[in-house]
Amino acid sequence: MRALMQDRPLDIATLMRRAESTFGHKRVVTATVDGETVATWRQVVARARRLVGVLDRLRVPRRARVGTFGWNSQRHVELYLAVPASGRVLHTLNHRLFAAELTWIVADAADDVLFVDRSLIGVVWPLIDQLPTVRHVVVMDDGATTELPDDPRIHDYETLLADADADADADADALAPDAPAAPVVVDENDAASLCYTSGTTGRPRGVLYSHRSIVLHALLLLGADTFAISERDVVLPVVPMFHVNAWGLPYAAMLAGADLVLPGPAMSPAALAGQLSRHRVTFTAGVPAIWQGLLPHLAEVDLPDLRMVVSGGSALPAPLAQAWHDRTGVMITSSWGMTEASPLVACGRLATVHDGLDEPARRALLATPGPAVPLTELRLVDADGNPVDHDGRTPGELQLAGPTIASGYFGAEPGTSSFTADGWLRSGDLATIDAHGYVRIVDRVKDxxxxxxxxxxxxxxxxxxxxxxxxxxxxxxxxxxxxxxxxxxxxxxxxxxxxxxxxxxxxxxxxxxxxxxxxxxxxxxxxxxxxxxxxxxxxxxxxxxxxxxxxxxxxxx
Incomplete structure (x- = not known):
């Protein structure tokens, strides 16, 4: 017997409607080269809808990849919404990679259009002749004074958006003589965004997220035993929006109705400390290097509202965790994930079985990856593929399964060595898991x-x-x-x-x-x-x- 429940898609458009109707008054703040901009979620969603019209007028085909070279900014959030909601695929690009790798990734993805922050045009434009699929480069002015090339392929983001607004009822415009396309219907399993892993022994590999996986991952971040993001939060993702959807934090903030504070190109420790204090940030996330860089500035700012600092990407050094706790009263929470896992897999937390631990032991426990987030299953196997006991002592290769975990790579042949015969993802890490599900990473399988x-x-x-x-x-x-x-x-x-x-x-x-x-x-x-x-x-x-x-x-x- 089949259930009698509505079949409504889990898609990006659902997040947009919720933010617009329920949390339209909440803020999105972006640091620029020379200041800050502030918009409401209602304004951000409205601009994203106009951006869909821009993509139509640029004749970006459905399912085409739209590349972004951008900092954490409001405009990047608008792309996070407009591109997948219109049936295209958002492809965020790491501008810190070297030229040969960037050109290979753009070519492999066959990006049709690139959206580039003005301060990063010097990274992109020298490569343009090696990017044969790219027809347009849309520049997002972040306050930088970088000179722009005099080339018909260059467009200004705000000008395109203004034209889309002014010509919304017109039959044509200069870029496309045909009327804008009707709203597209998106299936929840359609591709929404694309992110490439760092190359290991070979080329980087593309991970293709679905609308469904993104929405489910955002929901996971709202859980009380994960990040507990709520409408009362002010969220500052220091993790870059060019990698793994900034750990899903922009989508989670939108879903919860939280204020979102974005550092833009102002990534110096002093600038980040100022944002944390000025906007009374309650939740922030980044790699250990960020928290190390902020340490000298913590004495200069007040952070009375800060409730959670999440660290990921690499192991959290114990002295760093202790220093942050000593200066802020906040214990840094460790996490573990992969590009192929959307990315969060495990998040540190203190369970009832840990109630008797003293403060140093609690801090040490939070500095480990912790248990798996809901909907994600973990297992350990030995070198022969046999199950390894979850006894907290015996290591095995950590493998993952769940609706937010990749099942293959973009453009790759099925059956790569990264996936088992029964569909689990091989993490490439050696780990232990204890009786309560707590993960400890022992070593990496690969070098x-x-x-x-x-x-x-x-x-x-x-x-x-x-x-x-x-x-x-x-x-x-x-x-x-x-x-x-x-x-x-x-x-x-x-x-x-x-x-x-x-x-x-x-x-x-x-x-x-x-x-x-x-x-x-x-x-x-x-x-x-x-x-x-x-x-x-x-x-x-x-x-x-x-x-x-x-x-x-x-x-x-």
Whole structure:
């Protein structure tokens, strides 16, 4: 027997209608280069509806990818709404990537239009001739004075929006002679947004989120045992909107009716501290490097309303958590997730079984990923694929399943090694899970370096290091860093008689890879340690670094 319930889609348009009708008076604040802008949710939704008309007039096809190079801003939120609500696919792009990777990602996604903050046009425009699918570049003026190219492909965001408003009842406009298309009907399982993972041993891979997965993920963030975002909150996502939908926070704030405060290009610690205090922020989220940078400024501001600070992207250092608690009274809450998981998978919390813990133990517990969020299932398996007990001690590979978890990659052949035969996502992390579902990450299966919440491929970095004429062998490992979580350490063997220092290697790598990939330290070794099979032993390198035991003849440069 089938149930007698309404079949209403879980889509972005539902969030827009709710914000407009119920929370239209609540605010969206954006920092700009020279100040701040303030709009209501009603105004933001109205502008997003006009933006749908702009996409129609630019003749952006349904299901086409619309790329964005933007900071956390009101205009970016408008794109978060208009693009998927109109049947297109929002493709947020990480402007910090190096040129070769950006051009490959845009080409792979076949982006039709790019929306670019003016302060970032210098990143995008030099690549434009390598982006054959891009027909238009729409510039969003964030207050920067960057000169714009004199090219017919360049459009101004506000001018297009004003034209769409003025010509809403007209039969035609200069960009498209035909009348605007009728409102599109979107299925909840249609693609809504696209985000590429960082490359590991190969190219980055696209994760294609549905309307349904985005709405469900936003609902999860409102849960009392996750982020507990409510109408009373003032939410400041420091996590970038160019990656994993800013952890879903703009959608969650809209759904709950919370005020949303966005840092725009004002990402300095002093500017962030000012926003936290000035707007009486109650909830904020970012990677540990952000909280480390803010530490010196906490004494300069009052944060009486701050109730939750979420950290993710890499492990939360205990001294950092304690320092924040000492200065604000707020215990930082750790989280764990993946691009393929929308991204939140687990969130730290204190359960009834922890009521007897003292303050340091409670702080330490919150610094771990915690249990899985609702609707997400976790399991551990050993190297042979056998289940591992959830005893809190035995590690296994962490695997995920649920309606907010990817089932494949955009453009990839089915059955990639990232997914099991029964459809679970392989995280690539080793973890333990205790009897109450609390996750602890033990190690990564692959030798990735996670710096500032972003992945660095050790294999790709090694390849670039080996292009230096004086390097004959190279191995990269991640080493702990108080600010960034991890940084890459380059271990190299050089041509006999040559002299290679860190400065020379860094100069060689500049322009070949993203600047933040470049190692700060270089070990010049007489040889790279190897396992009995002949493979490089990164375990041995990590052990030597932990003990600060340089191999005989090694030079630290």
């Amino acid at each position: 990735l370096v996670k710096s500032g919440g972003e992945w660095i491929s050790s294999v790709q970095l090694e390849h670039e290091i080996l292009t230096h004429p004086d390097v004959v062998e190279a191995a990269v490992i991640g080493i702990p860093d108080d600010r960034w979580g991890e940084r890459p350490l380059a271990c190299v063997v050089t041509v006999p008689g040559s002299v290679l220092d860190a400065a020379a290697l860094r100069a060689h790598l500049t322009g070949r890879i993203a600047s933040w990939w470049i190692p700060d330290q270089v070990w010049v070794l007489p040889e790279i340690p190897r396992a009995p099979t002949g493979k490089v032993s990164k375990v041995a390198l990590r052990e030597r670094y932990a003990a600060r035991a340089h191999p005989p003849g090694a030079v630290d440069r």
